[in-house]
Amino acid sequence: MSKVRFLFALWASKLSIPVMKLTGHNATNYPGQIAINICPDFLKYIGKPEHIISVTGTNGKTTVNNMIVDMFEASGKKILSNRAGSNTRTGITTALIKGANLSGKAKFDTAVFETDERSALRIFPFVKPEYVLITNLFRDSIMRNGHPEFISNILTKNIPSTSKLILNGDDLISCLTAPENKRVYFGIDKLDTDLTECVNLINDIRICPKCSGRLEYDYLRYHHIGRAHCVDCGFSSPEYDYHGFDIDHDKNCVTIADKNGSGVYEIVNDSIFNIYNMVSIVALFREMGYSHEQLTEYMKKAKVVESRYKLVEENGVKIITQLAKEKNALAISRAFDYVRELPGEKTVMLMMNCLYDEQHWSENTCWMYDCDFEFLNDDLVKEIVVSGPRARDYRLRLLFAGVDDSKIKVCMDELDGARTISLIKGGSVCVFHGVDSFDITQEVRKVLVERARKLS
Numbered sequence: 141m142s143k144v145r146f147l148f149a150l151w152a153s154k155l156s157i158p159v160m161k162l163t164g165h166n167a168t169n170y171p172g173q174i175a176i177n178i179c180p181d182f183l184k185y186i187g188k189p190e191h192i193i194s195v196t197g198t199n200g201k202t203t204v205n206n207m208i209v210d211m212f213e214a215s216g217k218k219i220l221s222n223r224a225g226s227n228t229r230t231g232i233t234t235a236l237i238k239g240a241n242l243s244g245k246a247k248f249d250t251a252v253f254e255t256d257e258r259s260a261l262r263i264f265p266f267v268k269p270e271y272v273l274i275t276n277l278f279r280d281s282i283m284r285n286g287h288p289e290f291i292s293n294i295l296t297k298n299i300p301s302t303s304k305l306i307l308n309g310d311d312l313i314s315c316l317t318a319p320e321n322k323r324v325y326f327g328i329d330k331l332d333t334d335l336t337e338c339v340n341l342i343n344d345i346r347i348c349p350k351c352s353g354r355l356e357y358d359y360l361r362y363h364h365i366g367r368a369h370c371v372d373c374g375f376s377s378p379e380y381d382y383h384g385f386d387i388d389h390d391k392n393c394v395t396i397a398d399k400n401g402s403g404v405y406e407i408v409n410d411s412i413f414n415i416y417n418m419v420s421i422v423a424l425f426r427e428m429g430y431s432h433e434q435l436t437e438y439m440k441k442a443k444v445v446e447s448r449y450k451l452v453e454e455n456g457v458k459i460i461t462q463l464a465k466e467k468n469a470l471a472i473s474r475a476f477d478y479v480r481e482l483p484g485e486k487t488v489m490l491m492m493n494c495l496y497d498e499q500h501w502s503e504n505t506c507w508m509y510d511c512d513f514e515f516l517n518d519d520l521v522k523e524i525v526v527s528g529p530r531a532r533d534y535r536l537r538l539l540f541a542g543v544d545d546s547k548i549k550v551c552m553d554e555l556d557g558a559r560t561i562s563l564i565k566g567g568s569v570c571v572f573h574g575v576d577s578f579d580i581t582q583e584v585r586k587v588l589v590e591r592a593r594k595l596s
């Protein structure tokens with residue numbers, strides 16, 4: 141009976157894919173929803189590729205997932221992924237439906253799935269990855285995700301015991317996840333810019349996880365990312381199996397090494413977050429037996445999705461649009477830090493929108509007070525335009541951060557903001573947008589490019 145129900149669910153969901161496409165819908169979630177509605181344990185029965193890689197964590201999982209897919213494709217391998225779709229149970233179910241034939245058997249031998257860390261408990265019992273890559277675990281969307289230890293516990297309880305973990309050795313919260321599983325650690329060697337005290341508003345791991353003693357950081361990069369040891373019990377961050385060093389921003393490259401070799405890799409995007417992403421990906425592929433020679437070539441084909449970060453230079457003005465996921469204080473702090481480090485004068489536009497229409501649930505604004513808006517209180521930041529439904533919340537937060545009110549302009553409409561913001565020749569204009577504002581961001585970019593072209 142269950143087999144009949146499974147096949148019916150499979151066929152109904154498969155049939156829904158062309159129907160959805162014909163009606164102009166993106167069939168990335170709904171087919172999986174149909175299948176689960178008809179057959180609640182559909183994920184148990186659907187055929188899975190023999191090799192499954194799961195990418196999870198708080199920040200960078202979409203970028204890492206897509207870069208892995210790009211690199212497999214560069215190697216000539218056809219793989220199944222949820223790259224175009226959702227990372228929750230219905231999204232992964234949809235990908236498996238697309239990757240199965242009419243009897244439910246998998247057509248691919250390898251799959252790469254970005255997996256929402258909160259959904260792990262509904263996915264991992266059925267979709268058992270050979271490798272689980274955890275980019276990092278930070279505080280994020282606290283109304284949904286609670287605390288990073290809560291997420292780490294979900295992963296510990298649900299990652300299959302057979303999965304090998306690829307973990308960020310500079311992130312103690314990830315390091316302590318699923319302690320019984322086989323694992324390798326990746327990281328980035330000490331940098332000149334590292335500190336020993338946290339300058340961010342939040343550091344989620346301040347005491348020793350073993351004895352609750354005082355944790356001392358040998359070096360700290362941002363938030364809790366760095367290397368630490370306990371002054372009482374000797375607990376310390378693990379040694380790296382894969383590490384990045386000799387980051388050369390002029391030559392745009394980084395060396396990534398392990399005990400059996402090294403390679404010099406072209407940097408895809410020079411933020412430290414993206415260099416972590418690169419090292420994690422090299423660790424994964426090295427575990428699968430690829431050589432550094434192969435990987436340096438494949439990495440050249442890996443792209444950071446344009447919708448997340450785009451730089452256009454027009455008439456001496458750098459126009460940068462960057463995704464800043466609202467509710468994710470850490471990711472936005474990194475993005476603000478990136479702006480602060482940009483050479484020259486700059487103007488900034490904040491148009492992240494974390495307020496939905498009346499029918500949708502709306503997050504509160506507490507994340508703004510975990511986020512380092514103080515990084516924008518900088519002499520080289522000449523003006524900040526705040527737009528969208530949260531414009532006034534952003535203004536208030538910037539005032540708390542000590543930004544002079546004369547630098548802040550409130551433009552409720554995003555396009556008005558784009559028409560108003562000052563453009564500085566030889567400088568940058570940085571636009572931060574949220575996950576729901578890709579379309580308006582394109583329009584904003586167009587306006588800015590047009591205005592920059594006319595600058596004399």
Ligand SMILES: [Zn+2]
Nearest residue numbers: 348351370373
């Ligand atoms: Zn201790």
